[in-house]
Each structure stands twice: as C-alpha cells, then as structure tokens.
Amino acid sequence: MEHILSCKQFTKQSLEELLDLAKDIKENPSKYKNALDGKIVAPIFFEPSTRTRLSFETAALRLGAKLIATENAQNSSTKKGESLKDTIRILNGYADCIVMRHNEDDSAEVAASVSKVPILNAGSGKKDHPSQSLLDIFTIREKRGKIYGTKIAILGDLVYGRTIHSLLELLTLYEGIEVWGLSKECFRLPNRYKEMLQAHNIKYHECSGFDELPRDIDVLYHTRIQSERFEGDFGKEEFVINKSVLSKFLQNTMVMHPLPRLNEISEDIDDDPRAVYFEQAHNGVPIRMAMYLTVMK
Numbered sequence: 001m002e003h004i005l006s007c008k009q010f011t012k013q014s015l016e017e018l019l020d021l022a023k024d025i026k027e028n029p030s031k032y033k034n035a036l037d038g039k040i041v042a043p044i045f046f047e048p049s050t051r052t053r054l055s056f057e058t059a060a061l062r063l064g065a066k067l068i069a070t071e072n073a074q075n076s077s078t079k080k081g082e083s084l085k086d087t088i089r090i091l092n093g094y095a096d097c098i099v100m101r102h103n104e105d106d107s108a109e110v111a112a113s114v115s116k117v118p119i120l121n122a123g124s125g126k127k128d129h130p131s132q133s134l135l136d137i138f139t140i141r142e143k144r145g146k147i148y149g150t151k152i153a154i155l156g157d158l159v160y161g162r163t164i165h166s167l168l169e170l171l172t173l174y175e176g177i178e179v180w181g182l183s184k185e186c187f188r189l190p191n192r193y194k195e196m197l198q199a200h201n202i203k204y205h206e207c208s209g210f211d212e213l214p215r216d217i218d219v220l221y222h223t224r225i226q227s228e229r230f231e232g233d234f235g236k237e238e239f240v241i242n243k244s245v246l247s248k249f250l251q252n253t254m255v256m257h258p259l260p261r262l263n264e265i266s267e268d269i270d271d272d273p274r275a276v277y278f279e280q281a282h283n284g285v286p287i288r289m290a291m292y293l294t295v296m297k
C-alpha cells in the first residue's frame with residue numbers, strides 16, 4: 001500500500017492483514033523495536049489533536065524511527081500562504097513518511113497527488129479518519145473475537161463525525177452487520193452513507209430513543225458534536241450514556257467513543273467493564289505501528 005488516505009481503499013484481505021499485524025505488534029512489541037531504524041517521520045497537524053498525534057508519534061518511536069515536527073502546522077509557512085502541495089513537496093526532501101491532519105475533506109488526496117513518500121491520513125475534514133476506524137474495528141474484533149454479525153448503534157454527530165463515516169466504510173466489508181442510528185434530528189446520518197449501507201445489504205434503523213435499540217446490541221459507539229465544523233449552536237448531546245441507560249443493555253455490550261468526549265458519556269460508567277473507550281484509544285499505538293509498516297516496508 002502506497003498511502004493510507006481512506007477506509008475505502010481497503011479490501012477485507014488487506015484490512016485483516018493490517019489487523020493481524022497490529023495484533024502481533026501488541027503481543028510481541030520487542031520484535032518490532034528496530035523495524036524503522038534510520039527512518040524519519042513528519043507529523044503535520046493543521047487541527048488540534050491529542051490521541052492521534054501522540055499515538056502516531058509513540059508508534060514511530062516504538063519502531064525506532066525519528067520525528068520532525070512543527071509544534072502546530074499553523075506556525076509553519078502555511079501561515080505565509082504556502083500551498084499544501086508545496087509544503088508536501090518540501091517535506092518529501094526531509095522525511096520518509098508524512099502523517100497529516102487537515103480541515104479540508106480532500107486534503108489527504110491532494111497531499112498524496114504530489115508526494116513521493118507515503119501519506120498517512122490522520123483526519124481530513126468531515127470525510128475520513130482511517131487510523132481511528134482501524135483502531136475501532138481492531139478493538140471490536142479483539143473484544144468480540146470477530147467482526148461478522150456486529151450489531152452497532154452509532155450516536156451523536158452522524159453528519160460531521162468523520163470517525164462514523166470511516167467506520168461504516170470498514171463495516172461494509174463484513175457480512176451480518178446491522179446498524180442503528182440515534183442522534184438529534186439535525187445530526188442524522190447523511191443519505192449517501194445510508195445508500196452505501198443499503199448497497200451492501202446492511203440494515204439501518206433510524207431511532208429517536210435508547211428504548212428502540214436492542215438489549216443485546218454489541219456496540220454503542222458515541223461521538224461528540226463537531227461544533228468546530230459548522231456555524232450556529234445546536235446545543236448539547238441529548239442521548240447521554242450513563243449508569244441508568246447502560247443498565248438496560250447486556251454485560252457484553254461495549255461502549256466506544258473516539259474521544260475527546262463532552263457530555264455524551266457520563267463518568268459514572270468509566271469503571272464499568274463495558275466502557276472500553278480508554279483501551280480503544282490505547283489500541284491506537286499498535287494500529288499506527290502497523291500502518292507505518294504497511295506503507296514503509
């Protein structure tokens with residue numbers, strides 16, 4: 001694989017190869033500690049990040065690579081008007097791989113169009129967040145033992161939540177998936193994603209309350225309202241997962257969230273074994289190590 005820009009580029013086989021590699025890295029970290037000796041990675045983030053940036057950096061360091069980075073891409077020559085393409089052309093002379101987060105939907109594809117070194121998309125606009133979805137599906141497989149037949153509810157901001165869009169793309173590679181959507185009316189899943197699910201024979205149920213979700217659902221995947229991506233104030237999340245809500249679901253239901261959270265998930269469930277969001281974030285390291293190895297071997 002030359003670049004990782006979108007979940008759309010994965011086949012079931014290439015996805016499972018990457019997930020298997022991440023599993024081996026997680027189980028045998030010492031095997032990989034010098035795998036990228038002598039390589040240089042340039043993380044370039046035009047939007048804020050804690051998890052994605054720091055876990056991509058940890059992943060590079062754990063493989064023996066070195067990092068070059070501006071503290072914030074807004075402090076780079078972009079501020080003086082340099083185009084994204086020119087920034088990438090310049091970094092091609094410095095680094096062996098570029099990890100980029102950008103606010104424009106097609107930024108990863110624009111970067112890849114001029115890059116001779118691999119681009120790893122660390123989030124582009126409202127469209128793609130492949131590294132997040134890879135760690136999400138890795139966590140589902142790790143916990144359930146399989147992805148086949150997953151019953152998942154997606155909650156929160158289904159319009160601007162790029163982690164939702166990318167995760168749905170990966171789920172279309174599997175049989176027996178069923179999806180429930182629970183959000184305020186203004187954040188309902190856009191038609192193009194409903195059509196994508198339909199084209200893969202995946203049932204989608206639009207809901208207006210927790211009581212419409214099956215008690216034996218496998219995953220409750222909540223997301224934050226992405227207020228930085230639109231004008232206006234649509235208020236706080238109404239569908240909050242707390243102790244009382246979670247008590248309605250079975251013991252093997254997983255509560256997931258890409259984080260950061262606002263009010264979507266109450267801290268009163270953090271110690272419940274079904275709350276896997278911190279473990280999910282930690283899986284970002286082996287997944288991102290596997291991503292580097294997939295594009296730089």
Ligand code: CP
Pocket residue numbers: 048049050051052053123132258259260
């Ligand atoms: N999940 C996620 O993308 O978090 P950050 O914005 O902190 O990287």
